[in-house]
Amino acid sequence: xxxxxxxxxxVVIGIFLGVKTVSQGSQxxxxxxxxxxxxxxxxxxxxxxxxxxxxxxxxxxxxxxDIPAQQVxxxxxxxxxxxxxxxxxxxDPVKATYEVNQLHRAMQNLVMTNIRTVLxxxxxxxxxxxxxxxxxxxxxxxxxxxxxxxxxxxxIEIKDILPPRDLVDAMAQQMKAERLKRAQILxxxxxxxxxxxxxxxxxxxxxxxxxxxxxxxxxxxEARERLAEAEANATTMVSKAIAEGNVQAINYFVAQxxxxxxxxxxxxxxxxxxxxxxxxxxxxxxxxxxxEIAKEAFGKK
Amino acid sequence: MEFFSGLDYWHWLVLGLLLLILEMFAPxxxxxxxxxxxxxxxxxxxxxxxxxxxxxQWLIFSVFSxxxxxxxxxxxxxxxxxxPEEEESLNQRGKxxxxxxxxxxxxxxxxxxxxxxxDTYWRVTGPDLPQGEKVKVIGFEGATLKVxxxx
Numbered sequence: 001x002x003x004x005x006x007x008x009x010x011v012v013i014g015i016f017l018g019v020k021t022v023s024q025g026s027q028x029x030x031x032x033x034x035x036x037x038x039x040x041x042x043x044x045x046x047x048x049x050x051x052x053x054x055x056x057x058x059x060x061x062x063x064x065x066d067i068p069a070q071q072v073x074x075x076x077x078x079x080x081x082x083x084x085x086x087x088x089x090x091x092d093p094v095k096a097t098y099e100v101n102q103l104h105r106a107m108q109n110l111v112m113t114n115i116r117t118v119l120x121x122x123x124x125x126x127x128x129x130x131x132x133x134x135x136x137x138x139x140x141x142x143x144x145x146x147x148x149x150x151x152x153x154x155x156i157e158i159k160d161i162l163p164p165r166d167l168v169d170a171m172a173q174q175m176k177a178e179r180l181k182r183a184q185i186l187x188x189x190x191x192x193x194x195x196x197x198x199x200x201x202x203x204x205x206x207x208x209x210x211x212x213x214x215x216x217x218x219x220x221x222e223a224r225e226r227l228a229e230a231e232a233n234a235t236t237m238v239s240k241a242i243a244e245g246n247v248q249a250i251n252y253f254v255a256q257x258x259x260x261x262x263x264x265x266x267x268x269x270x271x272x273x274x275x276x277x278x279x280x281x282x283x284x285x286x287x288x289x290x291x292e293i294a295k296e297a298f299g300k301k
Numbered sequence: 302m303e304f305f306s307g308l309d310y311w312h313w314l315v316l317g318l319l320l321l322i323l324e325m326f327a328p329x330x331x332x333x334x335x336x337x338x339x340x341x342x343x344x345x346x347x348x349x350x351x352x353x354x355x356x357x358q359w360l361i362f363s364v365f366s367x368x369x370x371x372x373x374x375x376x377x378x379x380x381x382x383x384x385p386e387e388e389e390s391l392n393q394r395g396k397x398x399x400x401x402x403x404x405x406x407x408x409x410x411x412x413x414x415x416x417x418x419x420d421t422y423w424r425v426t427g428p429d430l431p432q433g434e435k436v437k438v439i440g441f442e443g444a445t446l447k448v449x450x451x452x
Contacts, residue, residue, distance in 0.1 A: 008362065015370070016331055019334070019370060021328075026410055147445065184414075
């Protein structure tokens with residue numbers, strides 16, 4: 001009976017120590033008498049408890065490594081505070097366990113020193129504007145360095161680049177000055193353009209005016225020409241008529257005009273003085289009824 | 302001593318169920334096997350009557366604890382042999398990339414180069430090829446992919 005109890009105890013303890021459940025996302029290394037023997041993948045495994053033991057439980061998931069903030073002096077002597085974040089994944093649990101002591105710390109220091117190296121060779125403007133390039137460069141170096149440890153570095157991202165307070169102020173000032181300069185230039189350009197436009201408008205107006213005057217003069221001359229032509233025509237026609245007919249016919253016309261004119265003068269208001277051309281008297285004489293009209297006109301007043 | 306020798310069949314059955322319940326709460330498949338073994342012993346005693354003396358009871362319990370584990374392992378091994386494609390690539394970056402085609406970011410010189418995989422770069426080993434060449438992943442070793450010229 002005692003033997004059986006001992007046997008049961010052995011089996012129970014053996015199962016407790018020998019059955020290993022590895023959960024997904026990690027792998028265990030097994031050492032036999034201290035020497036690495038095999039790796040347990042996720043699932044149920046049996047090891048021989050007396051001679052085997054679990055060496056390390058390696059996390060196979062991608063992990064985030066926070067790189068603490070550090071001061072870096074740039075090439076143009078600006079002291080900036082930089083922190084970063086690094087993503088890595090163990091791809092070879094054996095190497096990650098046995099090739100390197102304190103993987104986490106080793107990687108942290110590696111990333112930190114490389115950030116210093118890479119950023120220390122740049123000037124500040126470059127640092128602030130070329131993050132992608134910086135990330136890629138650091139990643140290349142760190143990935144190469146961690147290769148013997150069975151680690152794949154997937155990403156290194158610079159989180160914050162903080163220049164000192166007074167530098168930030170200076171940058172803001174520079175920015176402001178830049179904007180101001182642009183605004184002033186724009187304003188000056190605007191006023192220049194407006195003046196040019198105005199002058200051009202004036203020029204156009206003057207040209208148009210001159211053109212108008214010229215046109216008007218031309219037309220006027222044309223009108224006078226036409227008038228003269230008409231006069232000449234009329235004269236010609238009249239002289240033709242005279243040549244063909246009697247002088248009396250002209251007299252008739254002239255008399256008619258006189259009478260009309262006199263009538264108009266007579267009937268107009270405020271007419272005190274009646275001016276008669278001298279040669280008209282003969283005409284008046286020859287025209288019957290004009291005197292009467294005159295009388296009538298004077299009698300009215 | 303009394304505890305070890307004065308066990309009825311229903312003691313075993315209750316012990317088995319109790320162990321199974323505990324297994325649900327405790328992590329790691331350890332109590333499960335004892336639970337199964339205890340249920341087997343209880344069932345045997347129930348069907349065979351009071352023929353098993355305590356020593357045999359405990360012996361059977363021990364044996365079945367070990368046997369149940371071995372049977373389970375046999376099953377899972379066989380299953381893996383029959384369905385090798387179920388070999389998972391979860392948490393194994395390199396394995397997940399096998400069979401994929403990528404572009405060389407740097408030329409392979411002296412058997413070592415770089416290929417762009419997603420948004421990151423992997424070290425690759427293979428025949429010397431110029432930059433920009435398409436390569437196919439045929440295997441992996443740690444963080445290094447073994448590649449060959451894609452055709």
